[in-house]
Amino acid sequence: MNTRKPVAAALAIVGYIVMLVPILFVVATAFTSGSTLRFPPEGLSFQWFDAALSYAPFTGALLTSLQLAVASTFLALAVGVPATLAIYRGALPGKGLVEGLFLSPLIIPELVVGLALYQQLIITFRVDNWPVLLLGHTALLLPYAVRVTGAALAGSDVSLEEAARGLGASPLRTFFTITLPILRPGIFSAALLGFITSFNNVPLSLLLQSRESRTLPITMLDYVQQSYDPMIAATSTLILAATVVIAVIAERTVGFAKIFGGINR
Amino acid sequence: MTRRGTFALLLLPGLAFLTFGFLAPAMGILFAAPGTDASEIFIRLGEMLTDPYDLRIIGRTVGLGLIVTAVCLALGFPIAYILARSTSRWGGVLLALAIFPLLLSNVVRTFGWLVILGSNGALGQLLVHFGITETPPQMLYTPFAIVMGLTQLFLPLAIIACYSAVSQVDAGLDDAARGLGASRGRTFWDVVVPLSMPGVVVAATLVFAGSVTAYTTPYLLGGSRQRLLSTELYSYSSVTVDWASASATAIVMTILVVLVSTVAARIGRKGATA
Numbered sequence: 001m002n003t004r005k006p007v008a009a010a011l012a013i014v015g016y017i018v019m020l021v022p023i024l025f026v027v028a029t030a031f032t033s034g035s036t037l038r039f040p041p042e043g044l045s046f047q048w049f050d051a052a053l054s055y056a057p058f059t060g061a062l063l064t065s066l067q068l069a070v071a072s073t074f075l076a077l078a079v080g081v082p083a084t085l086a087i088y089r090g091a092l093p094g095k096g097l098v099e100g101l102f103l104s105p106l107i108i109p110e111l112v113v114g115l116a117l118y119q120q121l122i123i124t125f126r127v128d129n130w131p132v133l134l135l136g137h138t139a140l141l142l143p144y145a146v147r148v149t150g151a152a153l154a155g156s157d158v159s160l161e162e163a164a165r166g167l168g169a170s171p172l173r174t175f176f177t178i179t180l181p182i183l184r185p186g187i188f189s190a191a192l193l194g195f196i197t198s199f200n201n202v203p204l205s206l207l208l209q210s211r212e213s214r215t216l217p218i219t220m221l222d223y224v225q226q227s228y229d230p231m232i233a234a235t236s237t238l239i240l241a242a243t244v245v246i247a248v249i250a251e252r253t254v255g256f257a258k259i260f261g262g263i264n265r
Numbered sequence: 266m267t268r269r270g271t272f273a274l275l276l277l278p279g280l281a282f283l284t285f286g287f288l289a290p291a292m293g294i295l296f297a298a299p300g301t302d303a304s305e306i307f308i309r310l311g312e313m314l315t316d317p318y319d320l321r322i323i324g325r326t327v328g329l330g331l332i333v334t335a336v337c338l339a340l341g342f343p344i345a346y347i348l349a350r351s352t353s354r355w356g357g358v359l360l361a362l363a364i365f366p367l368l369l370s371n372v373v374r375t376f377g378w379l380v381i382l383g384s385n386g387a388l389g390q391l392l393v394h395f396g397i398t399e400t401p402p403q404m405l406y407t408p409f410a411i412v413m414g415l416t417q418l419f420l421p422l423a424i425i426a427c428y429s430a431v432s433q434v435d436a437g438l439d440d441a442a443r444g445l446g447a448s449r450g451r452t453f454w455d456v457v458v459p460l461s462m463p464g465v466v467v468a469a470t471l472v473f474a475g476s477v478t479a480y481t482t483p484y485l486l487g488g489s490r491q492r493l494l495s496t497e498l499y500s501y502s503s504v505t506v507d508w509a510s511a512s513a514t515a516i517v518m519t520i521l522v523v524l525v526s527t528v529a530a531r532i533g534r535k536g537a538t539a
Binding site: 024115 | 273474
């Protein structure tokens with residue numbers, strides 16, 4: 001860090017401490033041999049990892065979270081990618097309006113979307129929790145799918161597709177040989193981002209949960225409320241390790257900057 | 266079928282999803298909460314904007330949001346500036362470290378503060394150890410805890426938004442200002458900051474909107490004493506089952522976020538054309 005800007009450097013160090021040190025404390029606490037969140041930890045052991053991995057509510061919730069994240073990511077892409085094509089290649093009237101509509105779930109607070117789905121679908125129309133959770137998560141991921149794959153499409157040259165069509169390729173052939181390869185990095189980024197967003201989501205899962213469909217973050221929040229032991233730290237550390245793996249894959253394949261550049265546009 | 270027709274068909278599944286999974290239910294909050302008349306919601310909304318208890322919650326939510334926004338800009342902009350101007354290979358590592366927390370669950374990130382700020386936590390022990398206080402002070406379940414938790418959560422967003430803005434400011438301008446005799450501080454405040462303003466506005470909007478709607482952090486770090494709009498919304502809908510109040514809270518929260526985003530977008534556009 002540049003030492004010739006002492007104030008900026010000092011603020012930057014404080015910023016990194018606030019962002020990262022709490023995560024380090026979670027990891028340190030996970031390896032304690034004691035039974036409280038006391039710091040410094042009393043000794044070294046893996047007992048809380050054993051406890052977390054054999055605690056049925058957590059393993060069950062992990063399965064729910066994974067199923068929900070995979071299913072909602074798949075649905076959001078299945079519905080979102082065709083929509084992206086229409087928005088960026090269709091030359092349809094009202095393009096801006098349609099795009100705005102697809103991005104609108106980003107503007108409304110997630111808790112509000114959760115409340116809306118809970119009231120209208122679960123209470124009023126008595127729909128089961130699981131389909132509503134899937135619907136809510138998919139709606140939440142749609143903006144990401146459209147924006148991130150749209151960024152890949154917007155950065156490409158339309159004339160490639162026109163040339164293929166002009167040379168006699170069918171629309172389907174043009175799609176599979178030209179458009180899809182252009183879209184591929186965008187689809188990959190959107191899938192990664194969608195999976196993580198759904199897996200980590202609290203507000204929607206909180207309001208739409210039932211005993212049979214409770215995700216891991218919600219189960220962890222419940223657990224912290226009842227007991228205050230290092231098992232949550234161990235579970236968190238395992239999630240952290242998995243997230244690091246995903247981050248490395250993201251960085252190696254498409255690059256962080258590309259993925260996040262797509263959202264903040 | 267015409268080309269346009271095909272493209273319009275491609276939109277249909279997405280539009281159906283948005284209509285049934287988002288737009289129609291969202292409208293229902295206003296007009297069709299279960300067993301509740303629309304008028305009850307609007308009466309409750311009116312009460313909320315006059316009742317001291319509700320106003321205190323709205324005030325606390327907005328106040329904490331503003332503090333977190335200010336802190337995130339004060340810490341995030343310098344980080345973005347250093348990263349954008351860095352030529353060393355550590356710049357990339359530091360940028361990745363700033364973005365990585367965005368991928369990590371809010372529950373995991375917030376839980377760290379329980380370990381640090383709790384009664385047997387690290388910070389309390391440290392204060393006692395150095396003789397600053399005799400017993401660890403109450404830090405958990407205070408506004409301070411919420412500000413720390415939310416700052417940790419939203420600082421990466423502030424950094425990314427500021428970073429892309431600062432990167433677009435030509436480093437040659439810094440050199441020119443310095444060459445013409447401006448001090449380091451003056452170059453920063455008179456050249457870099459004004460030119461990065463659109464990014465700062467985006468950062469402020471993202472952080473503020475995130476802070477006033479966050480649930481996990483106030484729930485874990487605020488406890489029952491530091492109630493915010495988000496924790497109230499949950500307890501109205503799932504604990505007391507008071508639909509009129511839940512809807513009214515949701516409306517206040519939505520208006521707050523939409524209002525701030527719209528104003529910020531205006532400012533951003535003006536900044537871009539000025």
